[in-house]
Amino acid sequence: MTSRDLTGFLPLDEAHAAQSDWPRRLSDIAWRIGFGAIGWPWLLASLSGGRPADKRALLDELGLPHDALPHLGSWKADVGFLRHIVREIARLRPAHVVELGAGASSLIAARALQLHGGGRLHSFDQHGSFVEATRQWLGDHAIDADIRHAPLTHESADWPGRWYALDGVPERIDLIIIDGPPWSVHPLVRGAADSLFARLSPNGVVLLDDAARPGERIVARRWRERWPHIDFRLMRDGTKGTLVGRRRDLTAPVANDNEDGRTWRHMRRAAAVAALLGIGWIARGELGEFPQSAQASSFLDEAAASRRTGLLRQGMASQIESATFDAQEIQRSTGIILPALPGDWRVTDVQLFPTTDSPAIAMTIVTPEQETLSLFADKAETPAEATPLVARRAGDVVAYWEVGTMAYALTGEGDTRRILHLAGTIAPMGRTPH
Incomplete structure (x- = not known):
């Protein structure tokens, strides 16, 4: 919804919402109660739109006045999510951007498109009054976009909750921005955005706001299973988290769910929530990203590639190794925090290593026992915590x-127990007996 005016903590009711059958009603109510009980910390985080200084810097980058975004937070996108939008538009120079949920992101995306390639924003929102207000708001800044009213009158065969009645969606989409519908429709309702994923162009990108919330984490898990040719990564550089998905394999088949019996499916979902609440799973103190080995695959592949690159550099006379580095400068420039190394470890090479989302740091290290190790540091999601896997x-x-937000990988040859022991000298909870 538009950010020109303040909005309340609770979303507006949709006057034209479809009337659901009673099994869906029971299912949706059960999910809302369950996730409302555990989701209040994330909902409170939604009230923050980010630091004012960051907002001013973003507006300066886009050539917009500082009062262009008078109110962020509540149900609006935060500065972290808006910066992801600008970054992807500048990188992709997309021809067609589809946005679900109009508002602050509409202004920022449409302005970024003006500056980077002149593509078209196609935005959809369930509130007709907000659609008109957002059109006028963008017009006040000489910005044009295709913003349409899309009431929540459709039902997805694959996801719970009511979905947008979309009209005029382009056949090929370069960037999908997902900031609606609100969780009060159903905590998993945004999962239905994957009905557009088959239209993603080569190297197309998906951005999901509020990705740190429990419902969106379940959505992300299912998307990873259904869309293996899209790499999804949770980025925690905003107040609410952003899920970034990048399409990579054009030959993989699209997801398809032919399950019948929608009524019983909704009843099973309601029963599942009740069961989860009963065993306490859903009330864990901190929800993780439902770890799976596939989530670490991209990070581990990049770590392995950085090791191969480092060893290759060592054998090439024309490639000069650089053992000098400034950890504070690296942190200021890249956001990468390097761990403290044992004093008797010798660093022989430090390099920036390009990854899909941002530069990582790759280091080559020699231990007193003359073991050559590679340390890879990046901001990434893995199943690991402070104890090494x-x-x-x-x-x-x-x-x-x-x-914290950092992931580290120590790679070397030899016995697994030995590598774990060496990692334990760096990881805060990783010490193992030698």
Whole structure:
């Protein structure tokens, strides 16, 4: 919804909402009660739109006045999500951007398109009054976009909750921005946005707002299963989290769910929520990203590639290794926090290593026992926490762990126990007996 005016904590009712059958009603109510009980920390986080200084910097970058976004937070996108939109538009220079849920993101996306390639924004929102207000708001800044009223009158065969009645969606989409419908329709309702994924162009991108919320994390998990040719990664650089999906394999088949019996499916979902509440799973102190080995695959592959690159550089006389580095400068420039290394470890090379989302840091290290190790540091989501997990890549052993938003991988040859022990000298909870 538009951000020119303040909005309340609770979303507006949709006057034209479809009347659901009673099994769907029971299912939706059960999900809302369950997720409302555990989701209040994320809902409170939604009230923050980000730091005023960050908002001013974003508006300066786009050449917009500082009062162009007078109110952020509540149900609006935060600065972190808006910056992801600008970054992807500048990189992709898309011809067609589809947005679900109009508002602050409409202004920012349409302005970024003016500056980077002149593509077209196609925005859809369930509130007719907000559609008109947003059109006028953009017009006040000499910005044009195709913003349409799309009432929540449709039902997805694959996802619960009411969905947009979309009209005029382009056949080929370069960027999909998902900031609606609100969770009060159903905590998993935004999953139905994957009905547009088959239209993604090569290297197309999906951006999901509020991705740290429990409902969106379940959506992300299912998307990973249904769309294996799209790499999804949770980015925690905003107040509410952004899920970034990048299409990579054009030959993979699109997802298809031919399950029948929609009524019983909704009843099973309601029963599932009740069961989860009963066993306490849904009331965990902190919801993780439902770890799966597939989530770490991209990070581990990049760590392995950085090791191969480092070893290759060592054998090339024309490639000069650089063992000098400034950890504080690296953090200021890339956001990468390097861990403290044992004093008797010798760093022989430090390089920026390009990844899909942002630069990572790759280091080559030699231990007193003359073991050559590779340390890879990036902002990434993995199943690991402070205690290292282990994997294998092309004969190498990879021990990996997380600290805050950072993920680290220590790669080397030899015994798994030895690599875990070496990783334990760096990881905060990774010490193992030698």
